[in-house]
Amino acid sequence: MSTVLEVQDLAKTFHVASGAAGTRELKALDGINLSVKRGETLGLVGESGCGKSTLARTLMMLEQPDGGTVRFDGQDPFALRGKQLLAWRRRVQMVFQDPFASLNARMTAGQIITEPFATHKDLYPSAAARKQRLNELLDLVGLRATDADKSPQEFSGGQRQRIGIARALALGPDLIILDEPVSALDLSVQAQVLNLLNDLQQQLGVSYIFISHDLSVVRHVTDRVAVMYLGRIIETGSTEQVFDSPLHPYTASLMSASPKLDPALRPVNRIVLQGELPSPLDPPSGCRFRTRCWKAQPICSAERPESRTREAGGKILLGMPGDSVNAGQQFAECHFPVESAAEAGLAVSA
Amino acid sequence: MMTEILEPTSRTQSADQAVLEVKGLDVDIRTPKGIVRVVSQVGFSARRGKTLALLGESGCGKSMTAKAIAGLLDPVASVAGGVARLDSKDLLSMTAKQRRKAAGEGLGIVFQDALAALNPVYTIGTQLGEAFRIHRGASRKQAKVEAIELMRRVGIPEPETRVNSYPHQFSGGMRQRILIAMAVALSPNLLIADEPTTALDVTVQAQIMQLLRNLREQEDMAVVLITHDLAVVAEEADDVCVMYAGNVVEQGSVDTVFTRPTHPYTKGLLSSVPTDSQRGAGLNSIPGSPPELSKIPSGCVYQDRCPLVAAVCREQRPALRETGPGQSAACHFAEQVATSRTTEVRLAVGDDEK
Numbered sequence: 196m197s198t199v200l201e202v203q204d205l206a207k208t209f210h211v212a213s214g215a216a217g218t219r220e221l222k223a224l225d226g227i228n229l230s231v232k233r234g235e236t237l238g239l240v241g242e243s244g245c246g247k248s249t250l251a252r253t254l255m256m257l258e259q260p261d262g263g264t265v266r267f268d269g270q271d272p273f274a275l276r277g278k279q280l281l282a283w284r285r286r287v288q289m290v291f292q293d294p295f296a297s298l299n300a301r302m303t304a305g306q307i308i309t310e311p312f313a314t315h316k317d318l319y320p321s322a323a324a325r326k327q328r329l330n331e332l333l334d335l336v337g338l339r340a341t342d343a344d345k346s347p348q349e350f351s352g353g354q355r356q357r358i359g360i361a362r363a364l365a366l367g368p369d370l371i372i373l374d375e376p377v378s379a380l381d382l383s384v385q386a387q388v389l390n391l392l393n394d395l396q397q398q399l400g401v402s403y404i405f406i407s408h409d410l411s412v413v414r415h416v417t418d419r420v421a422v423m424y425l426g427r428i429i430e431t432g433s434t435e436q437v438f439d440s441p442l443h444p445y446t447a448s449l450m451s452a453s454p455k456l457d458p459a460l461r462p463v464n465r466i467v468l469q470g471e472l473p474s475p476l477d478p479p480s481g482c483r484f485r486t487r488c489w490k491a492q493p494i495c496s497a498e499r500p501e502s503r504t505r506e507a508g509g510k511i512l513l514g515m516p517g518d519s520v521n522a523g524q525q526f527a528e529c530h531f532p533v534e535s536a537a538e539a540g541l542a543v544s545a
Numbered sequence: 546m547m548t549e550i551l552e553p554t555s556r557t558q559s560a561d562q563a564v565l566e567v568k569g570l571d572v573d574i575r576t577p578k579g580i581v582r583v584v585s586q587v588g589f590s591a592r593r594g595k596t597l598a599l600l601g602e603s604g605c606g607k608s609m610t611a612k613a614i615a616g617l618l619d620p621v622a623s624v625a626g627g628v629a630r631l632d633s634k635d636l637l638s639m640t641a642k643q644r645r646k647a648a649g650e651g652l653g654i655v656f657q658d659a660l661a662a663l664n665p666v667y668t669i670g671t672q673l674g675e676a677f678r679i680h681r682g683a684s685r686k687q688a689k690v691e692a693i694e695l696m697r698r699v700g701i702p703e704p705e706t707r708v709n710s711y712p713h714q715f716s717g718g719m720r721q722r723i724l725i726a727m728a729v730a731l732s733p734n735l736l737i738a739d740e741p742t743t744a745l746d747v748t749v750q751a752q753i754m755q756l757l758r759n760l761r762e763q764e765d766m767a768v769v770l771i772t773h774d775l776a777v778v779a780e781e782a783d784d785v786c787v788m789y790a791g792n793v794v795e796q797g798s799v800d801t802v803f804t805r806p807t808h809p810y811t812k813g814l815l816s817s818v819p820t821d822s823q824r825g826a827g828l829n830s831i832p833g834s835p836p837e838l839s840k841i842p843s844g845c846v847y848q849d850r851c852p853l854v855a856a857v858c859r860e861q862r863p864a865l866r867e868t869g870p871g872q873s874a875a876c877h878f879a880e881q882v883a884t885s886r887t888t889e890v891r892l893a894v895g896d897d898e899k
Contacts, residue, residue, distance in 0.1 A: 242746035352834070383830065384834050387831075390828055390830060408746065411776070411820070416819075453776075454750075454780045454781075455780065456815075467751045467755055471746075
């Protein structure tokens with residue numbers, strides 16, 4: 196599988212007004228490394244305020260990064276201009292969280308879905324071609340051809356999200372960023388949309404970045420997961436690794452704290468973290484998680500931890516997530532990674 | 546010190562005693578297009594020291610039910626029938642003044658959006674102390690002492706200084722703690738929690754659920770937990786009442802309802818939850834979406850989405866009837882639902898919503 200997107204050391208700082216003191220720096224992204232392969236789904240999890248949305252916006256070129264590189268098939272989108280930039284924009288699209296707010300109520304579903312063709316004129320130059328593509332898209336997302344003339348308020352939430360997905364697919368993108376695509380939907384409808392996304396990926400081979408706070412959904416739809424905390428990715432790995440044997444205490448507590456429907460999967464000892472996310476304006480020194488971590492030692496406040504990975508035999512070693520040698524491995528930034536499922540509070544009663 | 550204020554009589558009653566008993570509750574909303582019934586013949590009871598979950602999707606009437614019981618309905622909504630007995634006194638037939646007295650002390654309510662539920666121009670201390678001022682005739686000084694004690698009980702650090710802070714100076718989790726403190730201030734017998742953790746992150750959600758659990762045990766309260774999250778119900782509740790389109794479609798203990806659902810909606814919901822075992826595979830989804838409340842079909846409310854729908858379902862609305870020990874469901878084919886192991890796998894593509 197080839198890599199669609201590669202991000203290295205991405206940084207974005209906002210300047211926040213703070214009274215007479217002038218402005219303070221808010222490091223929304225502080226050295227993000229990640230990669231997405233073709234046809235793969237990368238899950239992005241973290242609590243509100245951890246930088247998930249800033250990352251998504253930066254990848255969509257809605258924010259200009261302060262540092263680091265973004266490579267899309269080896270190309271830096273921020274260096275592109277004119278026609279090349281336009282061509283790049285076709286390849287990355289986004290689906291937004293709230294299908295009730297993200298669709299223009301004064302346009303019909305057909306107009307919303309085909310609006311991208313107005314900017315990308317050479318793609319479907321004739322009205323007949325656009326019409327044909329529209330019908331193709333409606334069919335792909337499970338809507339009827341007659342739905343094209345209805346306005347968004349005539350649709351239910353699940354159908355509206357289908358319109359949003361059809362619009363994102365209109366230009367044939369390689370990567371779709373899904374920002375909480377099902378969190379505004381009811382459970383019974385949520386499953387329909389998740390199945391649709393899964394089918395589309397298999398048909399079209401598109402890659403997803405799936406942002407969600409619902410861990411059971413993330414586990415169900417993603418191949419790999421990146422866990423964010425205060426502007427950094429503190430753990431990455433395959434979905435199975437991260438959910439079943441997390442290395443970072445924060446990941447462990449997230450997995451342990453999420454409610455489980457099946458009593459057999461409930462941990463014997465649930466980790467309930469103390470406190471809440473510290474202000475990103477004033478992040479803790481050293482390891483950013485240390486203020487809530489039950490394993491914190493003096494070194495955690497003095498030194499920012501390097502990435503560690505788990506080798507065969509359970510040994511935990513230093514490593515760099517960017518290296519191709521280590522591609523696909525699980526990494527966590529922690530001085531004292533969690534060593535077992537029991538320690539992660541994930542051991543279940545037999 | 547809180548325990549001194551408790552009414553000793555109510556605390557000694559038997560554990561299975563129903564603190565709240567709701568029967569045949571109907572709620573109507575006046576709309577420009579006419580009157581719409583949003584809650585229809587809802588009944589349940591909440592037991593002392595236990596948690597009852599009202600489970601349902603948005604618009605199913607679960608919050609409306611709670612608001613009707615607490616007397617907090619919007620002016621466009623009104624109770625059209627039924628009783629809601631709190632400690633055997635019917636809250637719905639009381640005058641507003643009587644209800645304020647009875648519900649003020651006997652019932653606490655926690656809302657989803659803590660920032661909207663708190664008054665931004667008063668300090669937390671003033672808002673927490675208000676209950677003691679009104680119901681206990683406490684002086685400002687006493688009320689503040691009580692407020693600090695309450696803040697300590699719900700785990701707010703440095704209550705002595707934080708008592709003078711305003712709502713916006715607290716984080717989301719802390720604000721939810723303040724709301725909970727306010728709800729339990731007068732040691733009510735019943736606590737209604739309306740989606741108390743929906744706006745919170747998962748690690749904070751775990752803290753808040755733990756706090757609610759501890760308070761329920763300390764105070765021996767009955768808790769009515771309103772939620773759309775099946776996993777939360779599975780973990781926190783003893784009994785569950787599943788609502789759909791303003792009606793109770795199934796109720797019983799969580800153990801029985803979740804392991805042996807007897808209504809197709811409950812069954813469909815349970816199989817829509819992504820679980821580890823089905824990773825990557827298609828999820829079972831319920832086709833369609835809930836009906837608009839103004840267009841609820843006669844006959845069974847679930848007929849348009851039900852895989853078992855038959856002629857009788859279109860003609861006759863099934864009544865809630867016993868389908869197992871302590872379990873009841875409103876379905877003509879409850880027995881078939883309970884025994885059939887097949888869950889229809891329907892891929893979303895090609896499904897027609899509605």
